[in-house]
Amino acid sequence: MAQMDTALDAPAKKSPLPLIIGAVLMLLFGAGTFYTLYSGLLFGSGKPKEKVAESAAHPGITYVALDPLIISLGSKAPRHLRFSAQLEVPQAYQQEVESLKPRVADVLNSYLRAVDVGELENANALIRMRAQMLRRIQVVTGEGRVRDLLIIEFVLN
Template identity: 40%
Template sequence: MADATAEEAEEAPKKGKAGLLIGLVLAVVAGGGGFAFTSGMLGGSAPEAPKPKMLSDGLAFVSVEPMTVAVGGPAARRYLRFRAELEVGEDYTADVEAMMPRVVDVLNTYLQSLEMEDIENPSSLLTLRSQMRRRVDLVVGGDRVHDLLIMEFVVN
């Protein structure tokens, strides 16, 4: 009796390994067949991949005139050097360039109203950028400018 249970215990792992091996072989065959079918090897045609749209397709950059602005009160007068680019749709480049005097005016006015506390915090640049972008959108129209890119922001 003890010999019978020992033989059964030895046979059980062998059956498990054989089932695992058969399952693995079937999975590889099914995967290869699926690949062959979808790639066109078995008479089907491979689907045409759409041409990816480039991120720069249809975009242009319009330079904002560099400016130097006095920041802070008379006692702590410092100067901010600022330069930016506007990311616009190619169709609106001429429109945005025509509105550039107003864009420079609104940015200059906004930057002059800042205090040093508004600029010194490292995370404030994100807020300043969004505020400037909002003002530019109001001047040129909301759908023309995709982004405002700050190229230079230096306080002396």
């Protein structure tokens, strides 16, 4: 009778099946969520990708190439930045923006010389600097004349 009491007192061994099923469902849910967000099914459809392609091929847009700039940086060790870019411009303003290229080069040269070398080395800083440069270019050229700044070359030695 003593043996029966110990068999009843011992807790029953739990099955790992609910834990495995939960883990598999969690992975499936995570993968489904990732796909839904990544493909744009939740916050957008596949159609905006087509609109982007259409706007990139818009016939009213032209590009104005800026002359490459080589900017000396820092006073301790001689370092240089090689920078080249193009401006996205409506065709109606192409000649006007091309005539202002020396002013644009001056603004870019002044801005890039003032930026700290440590910030130039930071990969995430290029996005902020691009926005700053675009804003300065838009001030020089006038509102609505330059739509975007496309950085072609940004090499720091």
